[in-house]
Amino acid sequence: MISDKHIVLLVGGVGGAKLAYGMAKILPAEQLTIIVNTGDDFWHYGLRICPDLDTITYTLGGVVDPHNGWGLAGDTRQTMKSLKHFGADPWFGLGDRDLATHLFRTQLWHEKISLTQITQQITEAFGIKHTILPMTDAPVPTLVETIERGTLGFQEYFVKYRWQPTVTHIYSAGIEQTTISPQVQEALNRADAIVIGPSNPWLSINPILSVPGMRAMIEKGDKPRIAMTPIIAGNAVKGPTAKIMRELGYKVTAHTVCEFYGSSINGFIIDECDKDLGEIFSTPTLAIDTLMDTNEKRVQVARETLNWIKEIR
């Protein structure tokens, strides 16, 4: 129905997972590759934790906690509760079953297996047929410079301090030294279209686009490459996107997001409630109901996105 085109979807965590879920319901495994931000990854209690990869994996595996949008549904927290007895502040949510994912990944990490291969083993264990790829195999921590707390690791900023400090700058430490993985390269080479999910452009998508070679590969040829706004009616559906935009001096509109992506995209999806703002976009836009608050809406938004790609071509 959507023909045999290969779509590459770039996403962060919870927001992007909704579109990934919708697309995975429509496209067969060989027609969808999901490239995931790893700038949020960090070491915690000696474990290698990849929050965005896990969120996408648990969502596509149908086992994500429906309330939080991350973690495993019905998971227990015995380990976390016990950590408190040590006077430790277990600020990052670790479910008992979720911990198995971190333990397994950490074991393979120490065996020098690439994050791409580790992710493949984990997604297979969750019965996922679609390919989920980390944006790069090397650690590229996203660092957040703040007024109140200085430079923070992403999870400290996001979870420990609940994105309350004022952001002055965001960057990916050591990204110049990383390389695009063969698997990401192959997926982009094979791509007929690229979709950027409604994730945080500064925190989730920019790290992906900043991997050396990534932008060039995305812009190569003249394939459709469209992004979906995370901003609806001047606000973010969830999370710190709007707050960060304000702090970085941007106007909180879908238009700002579109301009931020610049030549990385040649199509932009805004929410229908923003279509009468009279803004002039530098790229063609599509206005649809982008709110994906149910599984049905996720599939519907994915379908409208894929249909538009066919029109653009």
Place this chain on the structure above:
Amino acid sequence: MISDKHIVLLVGGVGGAKLAYGMAKILPAEQLTIIVNTGDDFWHYGLRICPDLDTITYTLGGVVDPHNGWGLAGDTRQTMKSLKHFGADPWFGLGDRDLATHLFRTQLWHEKISLTQITQQITEAFGIKHTILPMTDAPVPTLVETIERGTLGFQEYFVKYRWQPTVTHIYSAGIEQTTISPQVQEALNRADAIVIGPSNPWLSINPILSVPGMRAMIEKGDKPRIAMTPIIAGNAVKGPTAKIMRELGYKVTAHTVCEFYGSSINGFIIDECDKDLGEIFSTPTLAIDTLMDTNEKRVQVARETLNWIKEIR
């Protein structure tokens, strides 16, 4: 009642924990220091795991699993169950609450805090007043050479292969480079007597005695230093002691153990059922009922041991 003498007890895991429990019930905190084998410590799923330290801690904290003698009573195993979904073979028992101990320790380990200090924080969290010290701060893995499986890490030998491979040699990798910690040194300096618990002499006690400087400090002066046999009626109460003795070419008797300790001891406790074997010991012996299958028996054996120390002096 036992006067104000300071006792240092050397132990491994489950067997030694029984005597440690009994002594801790009798002696106030300032009169008992327990030095624990760390040759069993290993990295597993990226976590630093110290089985003997945890067994002693959980036992003295009154939270040990009474059936196994290790792990936490009533612990759940959600993480381990989930690890199986990854095709991993979680051969080492990790309870969910037990995992918190490993996570906390690993976090501090990566912060370059010494194992001695980490252990102090953990034992305090379990409400333990007595001092529990790792034999040394540096990793000194006990390696077991076997006929069937080559050289194995201790936990692989002991847990993964259930001590079934035939042992040809046991050694502590890198022990020459380790040093006795200031805390162990201080405890031994202050000691009025040293007791070696009924742990495996080759696997648990010899690693402790092999830390450079340890034997000299124990033998310094002429204080009582007595060991308790782990062999009763030609067999071990639990575990591979007898099997290993046979494989290493020893006769499986308490007498062999006593000779193995040599000048490190000047007193040896055998089980009363072995007192009529007519063996000539090179050191004074005491024959008592050494089986510590109840908490009452543990206190009783500890009391008889401490009373004998007073007589020896």
